[in-house]
Amino acid sequence: MSGTGIKALLFDLGNVLVNFDHWIAVKKLVPLSGKSPPEIYSLFFDSGLTQLFEESKISPEEFFAKVKEVVGVSMSYAAFLRIYNDIFFQTEENRLVYSLVRQLKNKYQVGLISNINILHFEFLQHAICVFDAFDFLITSCAIGAVKPKPQIYQAALRASGALPQEAFYVDDRIELINAARALGMRAYVYKGLAQLEKDLAECGIT
Template sequence: MSLTPIETIFWDIGGVLLTNGWDRKQRTRVLTALGVNLDAYEAVHDEVNYYWERGLMTAQDFFQRTVIETNPDLNLTFEQLWPLVCSESKVLHQESFEILATLKSSGQYRLATINNESKELNAYRLDTFQLRQYFSYFICSGYVHEMKPLPDIYRAAIDISGLPAETALFIDDKLENCEAARAFGMNAVHFESPAQLRASLTHRGIAV
């Protein structure tokens, strides 16, 4: 436990508050129902996703490259695909929202996000699940052009916070992302469940 008081709490979104945005299970479910050749999709996904999740490519261009061009016989359009992609996002842990709301109402901490997401899907999720009311700012890979667990996204978070890294606490469901935050001098909680998160915050003297 750090002796330095926590001033900023950074939250991951997918896996802590909401389901992931467009992970392998989600795309398998959506694309299989459409008759998309999954092998052809996965053959290009990683290469194209590198640019999309870093905000260097639009959603329309991403799905043109990964789905429409690899399955020309299906005559799919982006307008058909995008609502199906968005519909995969759901609340994962309502209790996590309750913890977040308690921290917000306390007024003791600055709340922000550090998440890997494309610009368009991030905006959809912030609006649909009313996340903007909780957070002061958003360190999203689609905005800062780098992804967890690489150090530049944590550097951006700390620089934008204007506060020392040791005053920040990061919550994420992936251990490697927490380890990367700690390597940058931040505190971190590896999220496993809302109950475990509540206990970890309480242990650090953060009332929830």
């Protein structure tokens, strides 16, 4: 634990350690669907369907069937997976954040809190190696709750053995940061590696 009482460091995954862009998948679905890109995005990624899947309320097969129905496409499951998983990429900054997390793991309990479905989780386990930087992984698909629901943050606190005020959390979305702060966590919006290092230093974390 640091001199400022921080015991656990908790990190978001998307657009912190791994970037993603849903529009990559949308553009590949356009010629198969006949719908416009904004229509596909709204029906696919901006509906309750994604949250249901991220909370494991529906199976991968049910999710696939529903996507085909609402987007209006006919394709094999394998073809769908290729498109659906091809949204992730890493920048040099992502890799530097990953290296920083690995270093911090030597001194602190380090955990991941991510809204992620089982298909993307399994894909990233093999495609982009970042999960090994963490002592524990708290995912919405395992917990059955997405951020900003308190259950997922509370699961991370239990896994770390830290009280809310002993936990540092970083996420790129302000509404998810606000939810963590409401529980008493020391939470910061991710605005790049340089700002992350400043936020860590502010909490006495080196």
